[in-house]
Amino acid sequence: MNDTARKNDRKTWMSLLAKAPSDRLAALWSEAGYAPEHSFLRAPEQGAVMVQGRTGATGAPFNLGEMTVTRCAAKLADGTVGHGYVQGRDKAKAVTAALIDALMQTDRASEVRAAILTPLACEAQRAAEVKAAKAAATKVEFFTLVRGED
Amino acid sequence: MYVAVKGGERAIDNAHALLAEKRRGDTSVAELSVAQIREQLSLAVNRVMAEGSLFDPDLAALAIKQAQGDLIEAIFLIRAYRTTLPRFGSSRPIDTGQMSCVRRVSATFKDAPGGQVLGPTFDYTHRLLDFKLMADGEVPEAETAPPRTEPTPHIMDFLNTEGLIEEEEAHDEIPPDLTRAPLELPADRPLRLQSLTRGDEGFILGMAYSTQRGYARNHAFVGELRIGTVPVEMEIPELGFAIEIGEIEVSECETVNQFKGSKTEPPQFTRGYGLIFGQSERKAISMALVDRALRWKELGEDDVGAPAQNEEFVLYHADNIQATGFLEHIKLPHYVDFQAELELVRKMRAEAQTGLQEAAE
Numbered sequence: 001m002n003d004t005a006r007k008n009d010r011k012t013w014m015s016l017l018a019k020a021p022s023d024r025l026a027a028l029w030s031e032a033g034y035a036p037e038h039s040f041l042r043a044p045e046q047g048a049v050m051v052q053g054r055t056g057a058t059g060a061p062f063n064l065g066e067m068t069v070t071r072c073a074a075k076l077a078d079g080t081v082g083h084g085y086v087q088g089r090d091k092a093k094a095v096t097a098a099l100i101d102a103l104m105q106t107d108r109a110s111e112v113r114a115a116i117l118t119p120l121a122c123e124a125q126r127a128a129e130v131k132a133a134k135a136a137a138t139k140v141e142f143f144t145l146v147r148g149e150d
Numbered sequence: 151m152y153v154a155v156k157g158g159e160r161a162i163d164n165a166h167a168l169l170a171e172k173r174r175g176d177t178s179v180a181e182l183s184v185a186q187i188r189e190q191l192s193l194a195v196n197r198v199m200a201e202g203s204l205f206d207p208d209l210a211a212l213a214i215k216q217a218q219g220d221l222i223e224a225i226f227l228i229r230a231y232r233t234t235l236p237r238f239g240s241s242r243p244i245d246t247g248q249m250s251c252v253r254r255v256s257a258t259f260k261d262a263p264g265g266q267v268l269g270p271t272f273d274y275t276h277r278l279l280d281f282k283l284m285a286d287g288e289v290p291e292a293e294t295a296p297p298r299t300e301p302t303p304h305i306m307d308f309l310n311t312e313g314l315i316e317e318e319e320a321h322d323e324i325p326p327d328l329t330r331a332p333l334e335l336p337a338d339r340p341l342r343l344q345s346l347t348r349g350d351e352g353f354i355l356g357m358a359y360s361t362q363r364g365y366a367r368n369h370a371f372v373g374e375l376r377i378g379t380v381p382v383e384m385e386i387p388e389l390g391f392a393i394e395i396g397e398i399e400v401s402e403c404e405t406v407n408q409f410k411g412s413k414t415e416p417p418q419f420t421r422g423y424g425l426i427f428g429q430s431e432r433k434a435i436s437m438a439l440v441d442r443a444l445r446w447k448e449l450g451e452d453d454v455g456a457p458a459q460n461e462e463f464v465l466y467h468a469d470n471i472q473a474t475g476f477l478e479h480i481k482l483p484h485y486v487d488f489q490a491e492l493e494l495v496r497k498m499r500a501e502a503q504t505g506l507q508e509a510a511e
Binding site (some may be wrong): 011046048049051057060063068088134138139142 | 203204205206209236240242243244246268269297304319322325327343344384388389
């Protein structure tokens with residue numbers, strides 16, 4: 001795996017963890033039973049990120065409003081550093097995300113992927129499909145009627 | 151002028167305890183949970199997030215519960231809370247072209263590529279009270295159909311390729327932020343849009359309606375209205391690349407407006423734009439109409455003196471927390487202030503009385 005592929009892979013799992021439902025991530029994490037020794041480089045911290053939109057969807061950026069985000073940086077005993085940036089205010093979720101990010105950079109990556117990331121990705125995919133399927137059932141065909149104006 | 155008062159501590163404590171009891175209501179009725187508000191009053195939650203300027207459905211639901219359903223009070227609570235959060239940074243601008251739409255309609259193109267999707271809408275309902283909801287009604291599962299896999303491009307892009315609509319030029323200047331620096335006029339479009347998106351829904355609706363009724367009429371069509379979720383990406387300095395830090399629901403409205411052309415521009419359509427947190431299409435459409443009306447100067451149109459064209463009037467009165475703060479403060483003790491007025495009126499009356507007597511003599 002080259003550098004770009006590794007970066008993209010990490011970007012994918014970090015994004016997945018950021019959006020994962022807190023309770024599902026917590027359940028999968030405790031089922032997997034990982035409890036890696038670690039110290040915090042940055043203790044879990046709640047904050048906000050200003051979300052930007054663009055004028056007319058594609059023009060100049062403007063500030064739409066903030067969203068809550070919690071972040072954390074953890075260091076494993078072997079020195080590997082993991083970062084967690086997750087949506088919402090759940091500190092435990094940020095810690096779990098940071099630890100998973102760290103473990104994914106070690107030789108336990110494939111078992112962590114199988115135990116946590118793959119199930120999360122499948123569930124997210126399924127939820128998106130159900131939502132899209134329900135929306136698709138409301139697709140409408142409008143017909144323009146000719147008005148009898150004589 | 152408000153002058154500080156002392157005392158009344160016990161009465162104030164008791165008043166707050168009474169408020170808490172009133173909030174709970176009849177204890178023989180089950181208490182509402184924050185999760186119930188989040189799930190079942192989601193449009194109220196969306197409004198509190200949009201005008202509170204903080205996307206967090208749990209907090210917005212809590213604020214609604216605490217405010218006893220007074221949405222402006224709930225927005226006030228959220229605004230106060232958000233000032234306590236450290237800001238980690240700004241996201242990349244969200245790409246609404248990549249939205250997973252649950253609703254997407256166009257009033258201008260019947261056969262829009264990507265299709266028209268009604269989604270969860272009040273449109274075409276008969277606005278009759280549904281007494282089934284008073285009983286403990288089971289909800290049937292919504293129908294499904296094979297999910298659409300084709301992309302849903304912005305409908306405006308089709309007008310764009312023909313050059314029939316003004317170009318929206320992309321750039322990446324850092325936008326002004328009215329939560330960090332006071333709103334100063336003249337405001338450029340990014341600043342106006344930030345003010346409108348967090349402005350009071352009723353106020354923005356009233357302003358938009360005034361343009362439809364003829365005060366700076368701009369003949370708006372809803373080119374596209376879409377509601378759905380978009381990922382939010384942020385550059386993480388310690389990583390050196392961007393990741394998605396979450397996903398938010400937004401409503402977006404793009405209007406197509408008539409424009410006769412000017413000395414420098416050929417006749418073409420112009421744009422109004424609305425983008426709001428959550429499902430809030432009334433506000434999104436209103437925002438687009440008001441945005442368009444406020445653009446008269448940059449489009450070389452006439453100032454017809456309409457309220458919706460007056461940037462100072464619109465932007466300085468759109469914020470319901472500023473408005474309610476100033477409005478509601480007049481009920482707080484103004485004893486010293488009023489005492490001075492009382493003295494003044496008494497003195498003026500006495501003087502007028504003497505004047506009358508002197509004239510009569």
